[in-house]
Amino acid sequence: xxxxxxxxxxxxxxxxxxxxxIGEKKLEKVRITVIDYDEGRFEERVVGGxxxxxxxxxxxxxxxxxxxxVHDVGIVEKIGExxxxxxxxxxxxxxxxxxxxxxxxxxxxxxxLKMLYFEEPRASVKVEQVSLILGSNFVISFQEDPGxxxxxxxxxxxxxxxxxxxxxxxxxAYSLLDAVVDGYFVVFEWLGDRIEEVEERFFAxxxxxxxxxxxxxxxxxxxxxxxxxxxxxxxSNLERAETxxxxxxxxxxxxxxxxxxxEIIETIESFRDLVAGMMELYLSNLSMKLNEVMKVLTIIAxxxxxxxxxxxxxGMNFRFMPELGWRYGxxxxxxxxxAIGVSMIAWFRWKKWL
Numbered sequence: 001x002x003x004x005x006x007x008x009x010x011x012x013x014x015x016x017x018x019x020x021x022i023g024e025k026k027l028e029k030v031r032i033t034v035i036d037y038d039e040g041r042f043e044e045r046v047v048g049g050x051x052x053x054x055x056x057x058x059x060x061x062x063x064x065x066x067x068x069x070v071h072d073v074g075i076v077e078k079i080g081e082x083x084x085x086x087x088x089x090x091x092x093x094x095x096x097x098x099x100x101x102x103x104x105x106x107x108x109x110x111x112x113l114k115m116l117y118f119e120e121p122r123a124s125v126k127v128e129q130v131s132l133i134l135g136s137n138f139v140i141s142f143q144e145d146p147g148x149x150x151x152x153x154x155x156x157x158x159x160x161x162x163x164x165x166x167x168x169x170x171x172x173a174y175s176l177l178d179a180v181v182d183g184y185f186v187v188f189e190w191l192g193d194r195i196e197e198v199e200e201r202f203f204a205x206x207x208x209x210x211x212x213x214x215x216x217x218x219x220x221x222x223x224x225x226x227x228x229x230x231x232x233x234x235x236s237n238l239e240r241a242e243t244x245x246x247x248x249x250x251x252x253x254x255x256x257x258x259x260x261x262x263e264i265i266e267t268i269e270s271f272r273d274l275v276a277g278m279m280e281l282y283l284s285n286l287s288m289k290l291n292e293v294m295k296v297l298t299i300i301a302x303x304x305x306x307x308x309x310x311x312x313x314x315g316m317n318f319r320f321m322p323e324l325g326w327r328y329g330x331x332x333x334x335x336x337x338x339a340i341g342v343s344m345i346a347w348f349r350w351k352k353w354l
Contacts, residue, residue: 019073019076019077019090019094021070021071021095021096022095022096022097023094023095023096023129023144024096026144026145028071028145029069031067032068033046033047033066033068034046034047034056034064034065035066035154036056036059036063037062038061038165039166041061042157042158042165044158050075050079051078054082057138060137061137062137062138062168062172063137063138064138064139064141064157064172065139065140065141066140066141067079068143068145068147069144069145069146070129070143070144071094073094076093076094079140083133083135083138083140084107086105092112093142096129097129098112099112100112100114100230100234101230101234102234102238102241104241104243106243107135107136107245108245109132109241110132111131111133111134111234112129112132113132113231114127114130115129115149115180115183116180116184116224117147117148117183117187118187125191127223127227128143128144128145129143129144130142130143130180132173134169134245136168136244137168139172149179149180149182149183150176153172153175153179170245171249174250174253174254177254178253178256178260181261181264184260184264185260185264187224188264188271192267192271195217195271195274195275198210198214198278201213202281211279211282214275214278214282217275218272218275218276221272221275224268225265228261228264228268231261232265235254235257239258299348299354303345306340306344307337310333310336
C-alpha cells in the first residue's frame with residue numbers, strides 16, 4: 001500500500017491527458033498480437049510493428065488487438081491516433097496504478113481492471129492492470145507484461161465452433177472480463193489453502209512467526225481488495241450501459257460476471273475476517289500467557305509479604321526484644337514463617353488461584 005502511495009508523486013504537475021507511463025520501469029520490447037475472425041474465417045499473427053494493425057480497422061470482421069507492454073507510450077499513442085482514442089483514455093492505459101473504471105465515449109467503451117494470476121516459481125500473486133477498448137467491431141487490450149489468463153479465450157476462437165466466433169466484439173469483451181474474474185477464483189482458492197495451512201500451524205505451535213505470517217496475509221488481502229472491489233461497479237455499469245456497443249444478448253452474460261464478482265468480494269471479506277480473528281486469537285493467547293505469569297509472580301510476592309514483615313521486625317537489632325534471649329526463639333520464628341507460607345499456598349489453591 002505504501003509503495004502504491006509513493007507512486008503518486010510521478011503524476012504531480014502533469015497536464016490532463018499527458019501520456020506518461022507510471023508504474024514499474026521496463027525495457028522489454030512490446031509484443032502485439034492480432035486475431036481477426038468471423039464465423040467462417042480466422043487469422044492470428046504477431047505483428048512486427050504497430051502500423052501493421054491499422055489495416056484491420058476497416059474490416060467487417062471482429063478484430064482483437066492485444067498489446068503486451070504499456071511502457072512504450074509511443075505505441076499506445078499510435079494506436080490511439082489510428083482508432084480515435086481520447087487522450088484521457090491513453091493516460092489511463094499507461095497509468096498502471098489507476099483504479100478500475102469504465103468510461104463511455106459513444107463510439108467506444110474504455111474498461112480498466114486488475115488481472116490476478118498465480119506465479120508458480122515465486123508462489124505469489126501477481127496484480128497486473130488490463131485495459132480494454134471496445135468498439136463496434138474491435139477490442140484492443142493492453143497489458144503490462146506478456147502472459148495472461150486469456151488462453152482459454154484464444155483456444156475457443158481457434159476452435160471455431162463456439163458462440164464466440166458467431167458473436168461480435170461485445171461478446172469477446174465479455175469473454176475477456178469473464179476470464180479475468182475466473183482467474184480470481186484460482187487465486188483465492190490458493191489463498192484459502194494458504195490461510196488454512198497457517199491456521200493449522202498456529203494452533204499447533206503459536207509463536208512470533210505466526211503473527212508475521214498473519215500480517216503478510218492481511219497486507220495481501222488489503223491489496224487484493226483494492227484491486228477487486230471496484231470491479232463490481234465496473235461490471236454493473238457495463239450491464240446497465242445504454243450503448244449500442246453492448247447488445248441485449250450479451251447483457252445476461254455480464255450479469256453472470258457481476259454475480260461472480262460479488263462472490264469474490266464476499267470471499268475477500270470472509271478471508272479478512274478469518275485472518276483478523278486469528279490475529280486477535282493470537283494476541284489474546286499472548287495476553288493470557290502474560291496474565292498467567294503475572295499471576296504467579298503476584299502470588300509469590302504476596303506470600304513473601306508477611307514473611308518479609310516478620311523477619312524485618314527481628315532484623316531491627318533492638319537490645320530489648322524478649323524473643324532474642326529465648327532459647328527457642330529462632331526455631332519458633334522459622335516455624336511461624338513456614339506455617340504462614342504453607343497456609344497461604346493452601347488458601348490460594350482452595351480459591352483456585354493456583
